[in-house]
Amino acid sequence: MRPLDWRLVLGVTIVGLVCLLWLLVAGVLLWAVLDPNDWETVLEALGGKGGLLLFLWAGSLVPTAVALRHLIEHYLRAPAKLAEEARLLLETDVQRLPTPRGSNENRRLAEIIGQLVTQREALRADMDQRVRAASRQTELEKNRLAALMSELTKSVVVCNLDGRILLYNNRARLQFRRLSRLPTPAGGAELMGLGRSIYTVLDRKLVSHALENVQRRLHRGASAPSAQFVTAIRSGKLLRVQMSPVRDVTSDDHGARTTDTMTGFVLLIENITDDVQAHAEKNRILTNLTEDSRSALASARAAAEVLELPDIPAPLREQLLAVIREELQGLSRRLEEAQPTAGRALRSRWPLEDMLGDDLIEAAVQRLESEFGLTVDVERGQDQSVWMKVESFTLLQAVLHLAGRLRQHCRVRALTLRLTEQSGQGALDLIWMPCDGANDKAQLGWDDEPIEVGSETLSLTVRDVLERHGGECWIEQEIDDARHRCFFRLMLPLAATQEELPAATFMRHESRPEYYDFDLFQTTERTQSLDDSPLSKLAYTVFDTETTGLNPAEGDEIIQIGAVRIVNGKVLSQEFFDQLVDPKRVIPPASIPIHGITPDMVKGQPTIETVLPSFHGFCEDTVLVAHNAAFDMRCLQLKEKLTGVRFDHPVLDTLLLSALVHENQDSHRLEAIAERFGLTIIGRHTAIGDAMVTAEILVKLIPLLAEKGIHTLGQARAAAQKTYYARVNY
Amino acid sequence: MASSILIADNEANLLISLEYLLQRQGYDVSLARDGSQAMQLIRQQQPDLVVLDAMLPSRSGFEVCQEVRGDPALRHIRLVMLSARARETDMAKGKALGADAYIVKPFSTEELVHQVRQLLGADR
Numbered sequence: 136m137r138p139l140d141w142r143l144v145l146g147v148t149i150v151g152l153v154c155l156l157w158l159l160v161a162g163v164l165l166w167a168v169l170d171p172n173d174w175e176t177v178l179e180a181l182g183g184k185g186g187l188l189l190f191l192w193a194g195s196l197v198p199t200a201v202a203l204r205h206l207i208e209h210y211l212r213a214p215a216k217l218a219e220e221a222r223l224l225l226e227t228d229v230q231r232l233p234t235p236r237g238s239n240e241n242r243r244l245a246e247i248i249g250q251l252v253t254q255r256e257a258l259r260a261d262m263d264q265r266v267r268a269a270s271r272q273t274e275l276e277k278n279r280l281a282a283l284m285s286e287l288t289k290s291v292v293v294c295n296l297d298g299r300i301l302l303y304n305n306r307a308r309l310q311f312r313r314l315s316r317l318p319t320p321a322g323g324a325e326l327m328g329l330g331r332s333i334y335t336v337l338d339r340k341l342v343s344h345a346l347e348n349v350q351r352r353l354h355r356g357a358s359a360p361s362a363q364f365v366t367a368i369r370s371g372k373l374l375r376v377q378m379s380p381v382r383d384v385t386s387d388d389h390g391a392r393t394t395d396t397m398t399g400f401v402l403l404i405e406n407i408t409d410d411v412q413a414h415a416e417k418n419r420i421l422t423n424l425t426e427d428s429r430s431a432l433a434s435a436r437a438a439a440e441v442l443e444l445p446d447i448p449a450p451l452r453e454q455l456l457a458v459i460r461e462e463l464q465g466l467s468r469r470l471e472e473a474q475p476t477a478g479r480a481l482r483s484r485w486p487l488e489d490m491l492g493d494d495l496i497e498a499a500v501q502r503l504e505s506e507f508g509l510t511v512d513v514e515r516g517q518d519q520s521v522w523m524k525v526e527s528f529t530l531l532q533a534v535l536h537l538a539g540r541l542r543q544h545c546r547v548r549a550l551t552l553r554l555t556e557q558s559g560q561g562a563l564d565l566i567w568m569p570c571d572g573a574n575d576k577a578q579l580g581w582d583d584e585p586i587e588v589g590s591e592t593l594s595l596t597v598r599d600v601l602e603r604h605g606g607e608c609w610i611e612q613e614i615d616d617a618r619h620r621c622f623f624r625l626m627l628p629l630a631a632t633q634e635e636l637p638a639a640t641f642m643r644h645e646s647r648p649e650y651y652d653f654d655l656f657q658t659t660e661r662t663q664s665l666d667d668s669p670l671s672k673l674a675y676t677v678f679d680t681e682t683t684g685l686n687p688a689e690g691d692e693i694i695q696i697g698a699v700r701i702v703n704g705k706v707l708s709q710e711f712f713d714q715l716v717d718p719k720r721v722i723p724p725a726s727i728p729i730h731g732i733t734p735d736m737v738k739g740q741p742t743i744e745t746v747l748p749s750f751h752g753f754c755e756d757t758v759l760v761a762h763n764a765a766f767d768m769r770c771l772q773l774k775e776k777l778t779g780v781r782f783d784h785p786v787l788d789t790l791l792l793s794a795l796v797h798e799n800q801d802s803h804r805l806e807a808i809a810e811r812f813g814l815t816i817i818g819r820h821t822a823i824g825d826a827m828v829t830a831e832i833l834v835k836l837i838p839l840l841a842e843k844g845i846h847t848l849g850q851a852r853a854a855a856q857k858t859y860y861a862r863v864n865y
Numbered sequence: 866m867a868s869s870i871l872i873a874d875n876e877a878n879l880l881i882s883l884e885y886l887l888q889r890q891g892y893d894v895s896l897a898r899d900g901s902q903a904m905q906l907i908r909q910q911q912p913d914l915v916v917l918d919a920m921l922p923s924r925s926g927f928e929v930c931q932e933v934r935g936d937p938a939l940r941h942i943r944l945v946m947l948s949a950r951a952r953e954t955d956m957a958k959g960k961a962l963g964a965d966a967y968i969v970k971p972f973s974t975e976e977l978v979h980q981v982r983q984l985l986g987a988d989r
Contacts, residue, residue, distance in 0.1 A: 429949035430876055433970035437882035440974040444889070451885060458878040 142211065146203040151196050158192065213237020214244075221248050230256055290404035293381065296397065298333045298342065301652055310406060311336060313372075325752030328710040329652045330674050330702040332756070333402070337376065341366055345378045346400065353380055353395050365407070377403040424473050428466060435462040489630040492521035492554045492561065499534050499552055506535055506589065507542055514553040514566070521554055522630035523561050525604060529586075530627070532593060533600040536586040537565055537623050546570050553622075560606070561629050566622040582608050604628055652703055665758070665785055666849030670837045673848060675701040675787070676753060677760040677830035678712070679822045680767050681730040683722050687770045692718035693743060694732050696750055697822030699830050700757065704837070706830045712753045713823040715740040730820055744778050747771070751780040758848065762805050762829045764788035785848060789832050791855035796839045798858075808832050868985045869893040869910060873903035873926070874918040874947065883916065886974055887981065900924025907933060912942065914985055916977075919948035919959065927962055934963035943984040947972070 166174060181188070213236045220233040232249035235242040281302070284291050290307035294300055311327040326336050333342065345362040352360035361379040368374060379401045382393040438455040441447065447455070500511045541547040551566040582597035601608050606626045613620050665673070678698035684691035698712040715732065717740045727733055761767040764786050771782045793803045797811070809816050809828050812835045816828045845851050870892045872883050880896055887894045895910060897903035900921040907915060907929070915933070919926040926946055933939045946964040948955060959967040966980050 425951070426949040429951070429970040430879075433947070433949070433972060434876050434878035434882070436971045437879055437886070437974050441882045441885055451881075454881055458881060462878055 140204075140207060142207055143200065143204055146207075147196055147200045150199045150203075151192070154192055154195060158188075209237050210241075213241045217241060217245050217248070220245075224248070224252050290402075292327075292333060292402045292404065293399060294333050294402065295399040296346075298339070300327065300329055300331050300333055301399070303327055303329075307404060310404065324710050324712055325749055325755070328700060328702075329707055330700075335752070335755070336368065337374075337402075338366060341376075342378075345376070346397075349378055349380050349400065350397060353382070353397065372406055372408045375405045375407045377405075379403075420473055424469065427469055431462040431466050431469075435459045435466075438462075490523050490525055490527055492523050495523055495525065495527060495530075495563075496552050496554055498527065499531055502531055502535055503538055503550060507538060509538065509542065509547070510549040512549070512551040514551050521556055521561055524628045524630040526600075529593070529595060529600045529603070530625075532586050532588050533595075533597045534563075534565060534625070535588045536584075536597060537581060539587065540581045541565075541567055556629065557626070559629065561627045563625040563627055564622040565625070566620050569619065569621050601625060601627075652705065666852070667847055669846055670840065670848060670851060671704050674703075674757045675760045675830070675833065676757040676784075677701060677706075677826050677833060678750075678754075678767065679761060679825040679829060680770050681732060681820070681822050682770060683718055683720065683726060685766075687766075687773050690720070692716075692720055693746075693770050693774075694718050694722065694737055695730065695822040696746060697824070697826040698750070698753060699823070699826050700753075701760075701830055701834065704834060706827070706834060708827065711823060711826075712750060714746050714750070716746050717742050743774055747774055747778040748780050751782065754782070754784060757784065758787055759784045760787045760789060760829065760833055762789045762825070762832075764790075785852065787833070787848075787851060788855060789829050789836065791858050792836050792840065792851065793832070794858040795845070795854055796836060796843065805829065805832075867891050867893045868913040869895070870914045870916065870981065871895050871897060871903065871906055871910065871912040872916045873897040873900070873906075873921060873929070874916070875899060875920075875922055876918070882974065883977075886978060890978060890982070892981075892985075898922075900926065900929050903929055904932060907939060907942065911939070914943040914945065914981060916945045916947060916981070917964070919946055919950060919955070927958065930959070930962045930964055945977070945980060945984065 165177065169177065216236065217233055223229060224231070224233070230252070232252060233245040235245040281304075284302065284304040287304055288306060290310045291302070291304045292300055292307050293302035308327050341364050345364050348362040349360050352362070359379075361377055363375065363377050365373060365375050380397045381399040381401060383396040383398045385392060385394055435458065438458040442452065442455050442459075496513055500513060503509050503511045538547075538550060541550070545567065547567045547570070549567070551564075553562075553564040553566060555562050555564070582601075584596060586593040586595055586597060586600070597608060604627050606628065608623060608625050611622055611624055613622065676698050677700075678696060680693050680697075681695040682691050682693055693716050695715050696712065697714075700707045700710045715737050717737045719742060722732065722734050722737070759768070759782065765788065768782065768786055775781050789805075789808070790803050793800075793808050797803075800807070800811070805825060805828060806816065809832065812832060814828060814831050814835075817824055840846075840851060843854075845854050870887055872880060872887070872894060873896075874880055874883070875898055877898075884894050884896060895906060895912070897906050901923045903915070903917065903921065904924065906912075915929075917926040917929060921929070926948070930944055930946065933942055933944065944964045945966045945968060946959045947968050947970055948959065949970045951969045956967045956969075965984055968977060968980065
């Protein structure tokens with residue numbers, strides 16, 4: 136039952152009073168117009184019926200109330216309801232049409248509001264779709280950029296103005312891996328990683344000097360405001376670093392444009408140690424050759440010129456002849472000595488590139504068929520993928536030249552190509568069947584003629600091209616099924632084995648490597664202490680150790696350390712640390728089924744003295760995280776004296792954090808938590824496998840902690856200390 | 866009296882020819898095998914002209930040249946520099962340090978003799 140509407144009460148009261156008033160007025164008027172007798176009669180007629188009159192008056196109020204109520208409902212309440220509904224629609228995202236009720240006008244209003252709501256929803260959906268498309272596009276472009284970077288043969292590192300790395304490519308990773316103390320694939324991850332400082336590998340002063348130069352050039356409006364510097368790094372290698380600015384972008388009505396403000400910088404890093412050495416070697420050879428030769432030639436020439444003089448005494452003549460002989464022999468010897476090294480040094484000047492043998496053959500077949508209309512077969516050797524180091528353009532020209540001569544002089548119409556590996560070199564054979572009576576003699580000189588392809592003549596000969604490659608060329612005959620086949624054999628260098636990428640086989644393979652995080656472009660606020668930093672913004676090293684037993688204080692040792700990093704709330708599964716450690720003691724056989732590490736596996740691995748400093752580097756500037764961290768931290772801290780590195784990082788324990796979030800759960804074992812979060816564990820009880828899961832768990836825990844009002848590191852540490860588990864002594 | 870010439874070069878094979886050639890021209894020739902010896906003989910004999918290799922052992926020809934030019938008592942001595950270094954910068958250095966001529970090896974003996982004769986003749 137709805138409470139009585141005050142408007143209804145008021146309305147009825149007013150009508151009742153008006154009626155009463157009207158009755159009184161009527162009575163007074165009647166009294167005034169009637170003479171007393173008639174008034175008597177009236178009073179008599181009404182006598183005792185006053186109650187009826189009152190009843191009639193009251194009765195008339197009922198229809199009044201009904202009518203009023205209807206009117207209120209229709210004209211007042213309906214618009215009010217509509218207003219309420221409209222307000223709700225305005226303030227929330229509810230998708231509902233207002234109920235049409237009340238007067239026609241009100242109904243029409245409801246309809247119009249309904250249409251507005253529909254229109255709003257359509258606009259909103261459209262907007263959402265556009266935003267999604269735009270962010271997909273952005274994501275795609277970022278991915279494309281990262282993919283592009285990873286293919287570059289130069290090392291690329293992009294940093295924000297703090298020197299924090301926000302993008303790097305695979306080449307950079309490989310390059311810095313060589314600087315690491317650890318020889319294993321994990322090495323280098325302590326130097327190159329998202330959010331890490333570039334100043335651990337490059338001198339801060341050099342970088343800031345280059346930055347100043349770039350900024351100056353930017354303000355001057357230079358078209359290519361980049362700077363270069365060469366620096367020697369720890370291992371004595373020389374790096375040439377080129378720095379280009381990443382400029383800020385403003386957008387206005389005319390589209391986006393770059394400004395003079397830098398938001399970061401790109402470093403192109405090249406290891407020029409070999410170049411510099413090769414260059415120096417080349418110089419040395421050339422200098423030696425010319426200067427030594429000059430002296431020798433001077434002596435020989437002077438002697439020869441003296442000999443031309445008449446009336447030389449016989450002993451002097453003998454002496455001079457000896458001088459000439461000796462100097463010429465010396466010169467010959469020097470040339471002999473210089474040639475192999477000079478050849479090597481000089482050859483490196485030619486831009487030889489790695490090329491898959493099959494690709495080379497295919498290109499040759501195409502050119503031969505289109506140029507001469509020859510029928511070309513390919514004979515495949517055993518080695519399917521031979522990588523060559525060639526300058527393919529001139530090499531193909533040389534092949535075409537030889538084929539052209541064959542066609543012209545030996546009436547050859549069909550050729551066979553074959554590429555095989557012969558004692559560490561690639562042998563490219565150009566095979567043909569000699570026709571009877573053809574002039575085979577001509578073949579001998581062809582490699583010494585300038586290369587001719589079609590109407591084009593190069594200044595090079597086939598021999599030059601082969602010398603460029605440090606190769607050779609000859610003609611051979613082979614007897615195969617009583618057929619005499621001839622072939623030109625071109626010996627060419629093979630490419631060095633391709634650099635192997637670190638195999639992260641146990642890691643989940645994601646479609647793209649996480650080599651970038653552009654969110655890091657925002658300069659980090661250093662004024663904030665770690666304890667006040669939000670959990671979602673911190674960089675973490677999540678790690679796990681495997682040990683020979685559970686009592687590190689009584690001689691149990693670390694045999695494996697695994698760790699991954701979390702930066703900006705993302706687990707960087709590519710930036711991991713995974714290292715076996717030689718414990719220099721027996722691994723108890725009982726423990727082997729747990730961690731799966733046998734004495735054979737740790738044999739030859741680095742010891743804790745090497746591994747911990749490297750791991751310390753990996754953890755730099757991060758918060759350490761482990762499941763049941765107390766144990767792992769104890770293992771690390773027991774080694775501080777021995778290794779000289781202190782692990783005084785802030786520490787978070789996923790076990791305690793889990794207990795904080797799910798206080799009513801019985802088990803906070805790693806498996807149990809992983810199951811609660813629906814995570815699958817790959818490689819449980821390997822250090823890296825457990826570290827991965829722990830990292831995933833931490834990422835899931837952070838928003839749950841936020842729901843509990845725990846936002847900063849300080850809050851998390853304080854709260855974790857209060858949990859039940861923290862009181863248990865390990 | 867015949868002019869005296871000192872030839873300083875560590876290439877014995879070159880000394881044989883140069884000694885004979887210049888003696889044949891009627892000069893009074895003495896020989897030195899390294900920089901220190903050359904300097905010593907220069908001070909002792911005060912030759913009219915020194916044929917000096919740029920890359921002598923113990924003290925380079927450049928050093929000898931500089932020392933001769935730095936000593937007023939030796940200033941009259943003519944210096945012909947022989948060198949296996951043919952770069953412009955080396956020649957400039959030789960001239961700058963005070964050599965009267967800079968001859969790049971290998972050279973024509975005729976040219977050397979001509980140069981020597983001119984330098985000594987200009988003195989007279």
